[in-house]
Amino acid sequence: MNGVQFFLEGKDQWMARRSDHTRDELYEMALSAAREIAEKDGLHGLTARRIAEEIGYSPGTLYNVFNDLDDLIVHLNGTTLDILYEAVAAQRLDDEPEATLRTLARAYIRFTSDHPNLWSMLFETSVPHGEQLPDWYHEKVRRLLGLAEQALASLFPAGQEEQRHHSARVLWSGLHGICSLARAGALPKSESETAMADSLITNYLAGLRQRRPGPGASG
Secondary structure, three states: OOHHHHHHHHHOOHHHOOOOOOHHHHHHHHHHHHHHHHHHHOHHHOOHHHHHHHHOOOHHHHOOOOOOHHHHHHHHHHHHHHHHHHHHHOOOOOOOHHHHHHHHHHHHHHHHHHOHHHHHHHHHOOOOOOOOOOHHHHHHHHHHHHHHHHHOHHHOOOOOHHHHHHHHHHHHHHHHHHHHHHHOOOOOOOOOHHHHHHHHHHHHHHHHHHHOOOOOOOO
């Protein structure tokens, strides 16, 4: 999966391009086809040739829309983050942090179960050495993480935004670990993802509350 492979796959058909669709349409078509392939066969099933065949264009045409296959996958992962955000944000939330976080965690777990390959691709892919993920991608990650930060808001007074952000990342990292073990079939049969996520949330929040100063306490 690299730019050279991406280019060479399309070079032999460079002159056989169609022009039936706009660049924006090709962008959406390519990502839709890539998503279907990835859902079925995962990251290793994605090639420029296969995506191009699905949309009826030569592989070289994809090179006019994306820099290379890595770039296409970054954009595909971006749409996965959008879908994941919408699934989690659509939940009916509670006023109590623990109940809210449990609800968010359940939605996250459902997504990883319903779309295991798309979810895994978020963590299996990496940008080439010396390159960085675009700002818009980081913003999508921050938006998703922001849901957990909102749930934690009542536990952190004004001025502790960094601590709240850190706690959201800790919980997300723990949940990611639970889901990764579950997808790999490495959880004990006596343990469920949901039960482990609930335990993580309950115990982490108990620790946060214990460290909070009580009424009248001085700093």
